Amino acid sequence: MFSLILLYLSISNGRVHCYGEKKAFSLQRLQWNQPSGHALSCLSGKSRRENGATILEMKHRDYCSGKIVDWSKKLQKRLILDNFHVQLLQSRKGNMAFGAEVAMKARMPLTSGINLHTLNYIVTIELGGRNMTVIVDTGSDLTWVQCQPCKSCYNQKESLFNPSASHSYQSVLCNTSACRSLHYGSWNSPLCGTKQPICNYVVNYGDGSYTRGELAREHLSLGKTPVKDFLFGCGRDNKGLFGGASGIMGLGRSTLSVISQSSALFGGVFSYCLPSTEAGASGSLVMGGDSSLFKNFTPFSYTKMVPNPQLSNFYFLNLTGISVGGVAVQAPSFAKGGVLIDSGTIITRLAPSVYKAVKAEFLKQFSGFPPAPGFSILDTCFNLGGYEEVDIPTLELHFEGNAKLNVDVTGMFYLVKTDASQVCLALASLSNEDEIGIVGNYQQKNQRIIYDTKQSKLGFAGETCRFR
Ligand SMILES: *[C@@H]1O[C@H](CO)[C@@H](O)[C@H](O)[C@H]1NC(C)=O
Numbered sequence: 001m002f003s004l005i006l007l008y009l010s011i012s013n014g015r016v017h018c019y020g021e022k023k024a025f026s027l028q029r030l031q032w033n034q035p036s037g038h039a040l041s042c043l044s045g046k047s048r049r050e051n052g053a054t055i056l057e058m059k060h061r062d063y064c065s066g067k068i069v070d071w072s073k074k075l076q077k078r079l080i081l082d083n084f085h086v087q088l089l090q091s092r093k094g095n096m097a098f099g100a101e102v103a104m105k106a107r108m109p110l111t112s113g114i115n116l117h118t119l120n121y122i123v124t125i126e127l128g129g130r131n132m133t134v135i136v137d138t139g140s141d142l143t144w145v146q147c148q149p150c151k152s153c154y155n156q157k158e159s160l161f162n163p164s165a166s167h168s169y170q171s172v173l174c175n176t177s178a179c180r181s182l183h184y185g186s187w188n189s190p191l192c193g194t195k196q197p198i199c200n201y202v203v204n205y206g207d208g209s210y211t212r213g214e215l216a217r218e219h220l221s222l223g224k225t226p227v228k229d230f231l232f233g234c235g236r237d238n239k240g241l242f243g244g245a246s247g248i249m250g251l252g253r254s255t256l257s258v259i260s261q262s263s264a265l266f267g268g269v270f271s272y273c274l275p276s277t278e279a280g281a282s283g284s285l286v287m288g289g290d291s292s293l294f295k296n297f298t299p300f301s302y303t304k305m306v307p308n309p310q311l312s313n314f315y316f317l318n319l320t321g322i323s324v325g326g327v328a329v330q331a332p333s334f335a336k337g338g339v340l341i342d343s344g345t346i347i348t349r350l351a352p353s354v355y356k357a358v359k360a361e362f363l364k365q366f367s368g369f370p371p372a373p374g375f376s377i378l379d380t381c382f383n384l385g386g387y388e389e390v391d392i393p394t395l396e397l398h399f400e401g402n403a404k405l406n407v408d409v410t411g412m413f414y415l416v417k418t419d420a421s422q423v424c425l426a427l428a429s430l431s432n433e434d435e436i437g438i439v440g441n442y443q444q445k446n447q448r449i450i451y452d453t454k455q456s457k458l459g460f461a462g463e464t465c466r467f468r
Pocket residue numbers: 044045046047129130131
């Protein structure tokens with residue numbers, strides 16, 4: 001009787017769903033492997049040009065940070081940092097109702113809202129004729145690299161960028177609109193003394209990391225496509241753990257971002273496919289919208305970007321529903337405000353009422369497995385020791401306009417033990433209903449996600465990420 005009603009509801013919804021849709025989760029295949037090979041080989045990602053688009057190889061930086069001694073500790077630390085990152089984003093929104101956020105705001109008045117520890121994906125670009133490997137971030141705008149001479153630089157794998165070795169390098173002066181655009185792109189006003197005509201920038205990140213230096217123009221090449229007079233930050237005082245990368249590539253929404261600066265070439269369209277964390281896996285960052293380049297195995301479905309004046313350099317979407325195993329979850333707070341889609345948040349965050357409903361439905365369909373204690377921000381955990389493969393309910397996020405993100409099986413469970421014997425549902429609850437929901441990078445794996453900034457729309461399609 002119950003399933004009959006469900007079937008009826010599903011049909012009246014315009015879709016026929018089979019109750020309890022599942023996917024196989026192979027514990028053998030999905031366990032974390034110790035990265036092998038040389039740390040350096042993971043830098044200098046490849047690139048190519050095809051049909052007017054540029055394709056950059058994208059890798060997970062875990063496989064570039066050398067030998068990781070204690071994975072459990074690393075996995076746990078990552079979630080703690082992820083939570084810190086999310087709190088900062090919430091405080092940026094201007095929600096002053098919570099003591100902790102007020103304190104955080106007072107301590108860090110000018111932050112970009114991102115936490116560099118949680119940014120996970122790297123690409124290689126060519127700047128002033130030099131290959132530079134940078135971390136990709138959809139939540140910030142200014143692209144920067146560490147520069148010589150350096151007042152204070154963290155360790156990086158490549159040698160420092162040297163402006164004096166480049167004929168195309170030009171400093172930007174203070175009295176220019178380029179300098180004034182910093183105000184919007186880095187959330188800090190440019191620093192211009194009376195005797196200092198050079199435009200200096202500062203970007204502070206949520207975890208205490210920062211970069212300071214001068215704004216400059218340089219010849220950028222993205223997979224052999226030149227972007228002339230590209231505005232970037234030449235960082236001379238940088239602090240943070242950037243995993244050996246040379247800087248950051250900003251894919252945010254403001255005029256300073258790579259996307260805006262290359263829009264005459266690529267039409268303001270980019271897409272990525274974030275690879276899973278299996279050793280050696282690579283994905284791609286594609287600049288330009290020619291869909292024949294993608295290897296998606298499901299058609300694209302598009303949703304519009306919704307504006308959010310408080311976090312204007314982020315990308316927001318209208319999340320209208322979630323289904324677990326094909327069953328639409330009922331919760332009152334869908335479609336109320338926008339959710340942010342972010343490359344720098346790991347775990348997807350849902351409003352408490354939504355999370356509760358998703359969790360309940362998941363537990364109903366994934367029953368009979370021994371529970372395990374919660375792990376950091378994750379509270380739906382299982383002990384899967386002894387299993388080789390389990391069938392887990394599918395998870396679909398629905399967005400305005402009938403778009404859907406069908407979460408890949410690699411994005412369902414966060415592995416607490418590296419051998420996958422202990423796992424947790426990789427979703428977390430926000431602390432209150434008014435906070436902003438976030439679609440994290442864990443749930444974006446093995447999807448082609450296309451951002452069309454000109455038409456303000458975003459599309460999803462399933463794709464098994466690879467560079468070639
Ligand atoms: C950058 O790296 C690519 C691929 O590894 C290589 O073909 C190219 O020559 C490099 N460019 C420079 C300027 O080193």
